Amino acid sequence: MSTSPVFKIIPTTQKYDWGKIGTNSKVAQFASASKIPGFILEESAPYAELWMGTHPKSPSRVLESNAVLSEHLAAHPELIGKRVADRFDASNGNLPFLFKTEVLFAQQPDIYKDANHKPEMALALTPFAALCELTALIPATIVADFLAIAGSSDPTGPAEKVALKNLFAAVMTADEAQVKTQLDTLVARYKAGGAKVEGESQDIVELVLRLDSQFPGDIGIFCAFLLNYVHLKPGEAIFLGAGEPHAYISGDIMECMANSDNVIRAGLTPKLRDIPNLVSGLTYEASPPSKHVVTPTPFRTAASSTLYDPPIPEFSVVQVVVGADAKETHPMVAGPSIAIATEGSGFVSWTGGSAALDVRQGDVFFIGANTDISFSSASGLTVHRAFVEAN
Incomplete structure (x- = not known):
């Protein structure tokens, strides 16, 4: 039985403490605009993430039939494509990526529920700040050892990684009472306008004060000195590879990752913390923020589409911006896609389709493998499309 290669799907919402509240959240705005069945916006609830994909924790469903998306794809393997199914073991209908809108503010299988690694890419929708990867360091019990090697010309060498790991571990496992005392002293100095010491920019001062207001006494506040602060x-x-520590601080993003929800936490969270696994699982490769930047490029022959292509095979993301009374066409992609209309409204059409799909802000839709697609709009439309191909 044939099925349409393009159809709307029902995403799911996640409420976490760090989400924005009520209608201030892009997640809530998208969920409301797309009229997710049964969704009732709670003005006092924190909406953190909108999930689009086949992760078993919170899978999307096909709007028309209410079927679980993975089951629908397993029944129609042509929508994934044989090459992708073979390359990523996706014959069961599970996509190799999980697409999210995120609003920020093996061992232990009850906590880490899948075996997938978790590289991810964050694409800013609004001004956004992130902490990513260790670099600038503060004094700790083994600071002398670190300072002795800090000027190395090979910051990713074995000895350098050990020194960085030892320093990070010492900070993250410091006595809680001592952490609180030192944070109180630091915050008091900042609030009093005390002189900054080397490495303390005004950005870092403001960040520490903000984090302290949200997570007073939390060891994660010291990560403001241990990680790059990226705007x-x-x-x-x-793009952040597996084993690269990060904390998203504020803003709205489109986030795409391997199909995993494993998170090892150590600070700035009310959830379970697992410092031993975090310390043992990081890369400890010191580098400037520029290492993580994903340089956008044109998407094939499309004139108004921008490709964000991280250095992994599981996913890429295209941002499509269609002007008023304009049309944008994408050639076939040899793998499945999930897309969301993030601004405006318009139509999606494809070869062989009997009628165009009407989409507006918040609508999420699936695009089957080997389907050419066109976006059109009378007033303007922005779409973010995540996809996978197999070479």
Whole structure:
């Protein structure tokens, strides 16, 4: 039985403490605009993430039939494509990526529920700040050892990684009472306008004060000195490989990752913390923020589409911006896609389709493998499309 290669799907919402509240959240705005069945916006609830994909924790469904998306794809393997199914073991209908809108503010299988690694890419929708990867360091019990090697010309060498790991571990496992005392002293100095010491920019001062207001006494506040502090403008993106520590601080993003929800936490969260596994699982490769930047490029022959292509095979993301009374066409992609209309409204059409799909802000839709697609709009439309191909 044939099935349409393009159809709307029902995403799911996740409420976490760090989400924005009520209608201030892009997640809530998208969920409301797309009229997710049964969704009732709670003005006092924190909406953190909108999930689009086949992750078993919270899978999307086909709007027309209410079938679980993975089951629908397993019944129609042509929608995934044989090459992708073979390359990523996706014959059961599970996509190799999980697409999200995120609003920020093996061992232990009850906590880490799948075996997938979790590289991810964050594409800013609004001004966005992130902490990513260790670099600048503060004094700790083994600071002398670190300072002795800090000027190395090979910051990713074995000895350098050990020194960085030892310092990070010492900070993250410091006595809680001592952490609180030192944070109180630091925050009091900042609030009093005390002189900054080397490495303390005004950005870092403001960040520490903000984090302290949200997570007073939390060891994660010291990560302001241990990680790069990165600001992204709308349309800029960073990629973080597995084992690279990060904390998203504020803003709205489109996030795509391997199909995993494993998170090892150590600070700035009310959830379970697992410092031993975090310390043992990081890469400890010191580098500038530029290492993580994903440089956008044109998407094939499309005139108004921008490709964000991280250095992994599981996913890529295209941002499509269609002007008023304009049309944008994408050639066939040899794998499945999930797309969301993030601004405006318009139509999606494809060869062989009997009628165009009407989409507006918040609508999420699936695009089957080997399907050419066109976006059109009378007033303007922005779409973010995640896809996978197999070479």
